[in-house]
Amino acid sequence: MTYDIKRGVSLYSYQNETFDGTLTRDDVIRISCELGANGIEVIGEQSFWGWPECGVNEADIAAWHESMQRYGGVGVSHDFMLDYKRYKGRPMPFDEQVASVKKDIDFGAMLGVKFIRALVSITPEVLVAAAPYAEEKGIKILIEVHAPLHFDHPWIIRHAEAFEKSGSDALGFLPDMGMFVFKFPNVWKEKFMRLGVPKNIADYIEKAYEDRVLSEYVILDVREMGGTGPAIAMAETLRHNAAFEPKRMLDYMHRIHNIHGKFYEMTEDYVEPSIPYDEIVKVLKQGGYKGYICSEYEGNRWIEDVEEPNSVEQVRRQQVMLARLLGETETPALKTPLAA
Amino acid sequence: MMDHKMIVAGSLKAVEGGFALEARLPYYRGLGLSMVEDIAVTVDGTTYPREAVRFTVRDTTYTLDEMETCYDNRWNFGEKALITVLGAELAPGEHKVTVAVRKRISYLPFVPTMTASKDLALAA
Numbered sequence A: 001m002t003y004d005i006k007r008g009v010s011l012y013s014y015q016n017e018t019f020d021g022t023l024t025r026d027d028v029i030r031i032s033c034e035l036g037a038n039g040i041e042v043i044g045e046q047s048f049w050g051w052p053e054c055g056v057n058e059a060d061i062a063a064w065h066e067s068m069q070r071y072g073g074v075g076v077s078h079d080f081m082l083d084y085k086r087y088k089g090r091p092m093p094f095d096e097q098v099a100s101v102k103k104d105i106d107f108g109a110m111l112g113v114k115f116i117r118a119l120v121s122i123t124p125e126v127l128v129a130a131a132p133y134a135e136e137k138g139i140k141i142l143i144e145v146h147a148p149l150h151f152d153h154p155w156i157i158r159h160a161e162a163f164e165k166s167g168s169d170a171l172g173f174l175p176d177m178g179m180f181v182f183k184f185p186n187v188w189k190e191k192f193m194r195l196g197v198p199k200n201i202a203d204y205i206e207k208a209y210e211d212r213v214l215s216e217y218v219i220l221d222v223r224e225m226g227g228t229g230p231a232i233a234m235a236e237t238l239r240h241n242a243a244f245e246p247k248r249m250l251d252y253m254h255r256i257h258n259i260h261g262k263f264y265e266m267t268e269d270y271v272e273p274s275i276p277y278d279e280i281v282k283v284l285k286q287g288g289y290k291g292y293i294c295s296e297y298e299g300n301r302w303i304e305d306v307e308e309p310n311s312v313e314q315v316r317r318q319q320v321m322l323a324r325l326l327g328e329t330e331t332p333a334l335k336t337p338l339a340a
Numbered sequence B: 001m002m003d004h005k006m007i008v009a010g011s012l013k014a015v016e017g018g019f020a021l022e023a024r025l026p027y028y029r030g031l032g033l034s035m036v037e038d039i040a041v042t043v044d045g046t047t048y049p050r051e052a053v054r055f056t057v058r059d060t061t062y063t064l065d066e067m068e069t070c071y072d073n074r075w076n077f078g079e080k081a082l083i084t085v086l087g088a089e090l091a092p093g094e095h096k097v098t099v100a101v102r103k104r105i106s107y108l109p110f111v112p113t114m115t116a117s118k119d120l121a122l123a124a
Helices: A011-019 A025-034 A058-071 A094-111 A124-137 A154-166 A186-194 A199-210 A215-224 A229-240 A246-255 A277-286 A311-325 B064-068
Strands: A004-010 A039-043 A074-079 A115-118 A140-145 A171-175 A258-263 A290-297 B013-015 B018-023 B036-043 B053-057 B060-063 B081-086 B093-103 B113-122
Touching: A004 A011, A004 A025, A004 A074, A004 A277, A004 A311, A011 A025, A011 A039, A011 A290, A011 A311, A025 A039, A025 A058, A025 A311, A039 A290, A058 A094, A074 A094, A074 A290, A094 A115, A094 A124, A124 A140, A124 A154, A124 A171, A154 A171, A154 A246, A171 A246, A186 A199, A186 A229, A199 A215, A199 A229, A215 A229, A246 A277, A258 A311, A277 A311, A290 A311, B018 B036, B018 B093, B036 B053, B036 B064, B036 B081, B053 B064, B060 B064
Parallel strands: A004 A039, A004 A290, A039 A074, A074 A115, A115 A140, A140 A171, A171 A258, A258 A290
Antiparallel strands: B013 B018, B018 B081, B036 B093, B053 B060, B053 B081, B093 B113
16 A cells, blocks of 8 residues: 655654743744654644634744745644633533634644644544534544553544544544553653652563553552552553554554654664554554654653753654654754754 | 743742742643632742732733633743732742642643742842
């Protein structure tokens, strides 16, 4: 089957640098494009101040388009949030949720993206109701399939069934590769040990994860080993993470239009030790995937207590890995030196 | 997440009727003000009452209760907000300042509180 897999970056990856202004939105678009990852994904309200409560800042949208044009960026996705808990003590009414999604469709259209990302907790009925408007605007709404959910979970199956029943091709999936964590990430283990988890317990949990032991058994074992507080919390990560199989994406390829290239740590030799990217890319090729894999660096929150994350270097390493897996002959490299 | 960048270094100052400091929302995005449930300020072990706290962004000031029904303003990603505590006086010098922000996040099955501490000096 023919495939067309392209490289991109979610600007989420650079959050530590853009949070305090070390890097601007323009900087991170340039960096991504220099690495050949010219597909740009944004969380609208992270990259654009004011959205959604204060509306659209048109000058800011114009500046985005200028950056994208300058560096050759292609807008991939606007990740929207839909805060249905906006009102304390009562959920946002259904019609208001649908209207809110329509506003994000408009926002996505303004950015020139083809996709908007829906969080996985949003009900299929809301998305189905917004689909005709998305079709009108040439946008697809993709629900992010993210751990602890996965493609065999009844909630995701309910979405899939609703999408098929709707008959709309404006509804689909955006799988986050964090559902395929096949080894306990080293940066998690080290963080938990800094929080006081004894080494023997940390080693046990890491091994139990590799042995695919059911989370509840591991939690009980850790309790019996004398684990408290952070040790229990470390064991409980097994409730929310599991080594689901990349091939489970194959049934849904016709609705998968974007991929979150989640990673926690890229080593110097261009390996993400906890997520099987070689297997993932193989499956995507087999399934004839046509679209972007957007880097999504999430190791930042696991190391920031001891070191300032170097998001740019982490993204660069992942892009080198992806380029190799995709058979590109050129090694992605930054062209503009970063300010010290 | 971004806890260590939450309290802005060097931002503690005396203001009329109290003291103030700058803080950023420790989160990977911004948040509508109605979803900021609480901002608790503790200095040198003393936590000030909720009623004493004021929140200011882009020249608009809110009480924490007013924020709960504010649907047209945000605490943007990385934006420095001024947190004022009224009816409190701090002596010049070093103080240990702790800020705890409780956020109502639609997709989370719990209501997280992010807490950070920093030593800040109040100029004489």
